[in-house]
Amino acid sequence: MAARLSTREHYADLLDKYDTWLFDCDGVLWQGDRPIEGVVEVLQMLRKQNKAVIFVTNNATKSRPNYKKKFDVLGVEAHVDEIYGSAYASAVYISSVMKMPKDKKVYVIGMPGLEEELRGEGIQCVGGSDPADNVLGGFSLADWTPDPAVGAVLCGLDTNVNYTKLSKAFTYLQRPGVAFLATNEDSTYPSAEGLLPGAGAVSAPLRFALGADPLAIGKPKQVMLDCIRAKHDFDPKRTIMVGDRLNTDIEFGKAGGLATLLVLTGITKESEITGPNASSTVPDYVTSSLGDLRALF
Structure with missing residues (x-):
């Protein structure tokens, strides 16, 4: 069963356990051209804590330099070598x-x-x-x-x-x-x-x-993770994948031996992770939004 995060202590424990944070973009960081509330501050906090931040998206409509432009417009710090698209x-x-x-x-x-x-x-x-x-x-x-x-x-x-x-x-x-x-x-x-x-x-x-x-080639296939590993050295046991979709983001993290955090601001709904018809794909952690980590400050 996934651990529900809701208190400052929950989020502090998460921060202590993981050094590398992989994020899906659509539905996690933003919805269309609107950043999700609190995301900018949370990412800034992770960087101040010396966490490695990597963005992993299946969206193939933009090149990495053009994705960088979107991050800039939305006020989200990102570097081209941190962006991995399908x-x-x-x-x-x-x-x-x-x-x-x-x-x-x-x-x-x-x-x-x-x-x-x-x-x-x-x-x-x-x-x-x-x-x-x-x-x-x-x-x-x-x-x-x-x-x-x-x-x-x-x-x-x-x-x-x-x-x-x-x-x-x-x-x-x-x-x-x-x-x-x-x-x-x-x-x-x-x-x-x-x-x-x-x-x-x-x-x-x-x-x-x-x-x-x-x-x-994209998530949940491991080709994506192989591309990241070729450029970034990280310990899978201290790495977490944050996503909004069970059959791509969460399965991608699990297949790569990473911890997984599901947010409910995108594709996956509460009904898919609870009750008799819940998915067989179970994330390690669940929180309503990435912005919830603002409880840390």
Whole structure:
């Protein structure tokens, strides 16, 4: 059973136990473009206590430098080397694990931030924000010549997804040897006004058409944690993952041997962690909001 945190003593004990703090962003630090109350002060307090702070997000719409801009606008201190998104992890996976040859290309269903991270790793990409792919209306194979250099299809959250992109991706994926990748499989995306379909929903038509699942790279997959470990030295026993979603954030932390803290300001609701229909994924700790740690000061 998860430990419920509510008193100053609870939060002081948490602070004493963990030196490295990993945070999801959407639903934990902010909702849309609004910071969650108290988050800025809590993060400042952690830094003053010499805690390592790392941000781990499945959102692949922004590159790390652009994420840094969002942190700046919201008044949250963050450095580019502290930010790990599934776009960056996907680029690292393709370049360092798949070791895709430099003459090969990735067909992208996703936003400019995903393309930016791929190019930063020296990976050529097509699709994505290309105006030729961002059109409405019918699509005909007779009017398009596939690029023979495409060796992978990568799906992320794409607010401009359309039949043209899906058709091109499907055509490439029917070729032998073309890898099917997804930045993450989040079913939903929390905006300030409510839930919207997530990256998993974007790749779903391709999964149905192909009868095959992509290799997912973001949380809860350990590729993300491997990327962090490559840059940051930390003791898993003194590290905690703070998130708002059981099937990504909390499972990610548990799979990596980290402690987990669930906040209820995002996806997961109280009914999912209590009662007869509670999830089998149980966090180590639960608190209403990250801002609750203000009880320490």
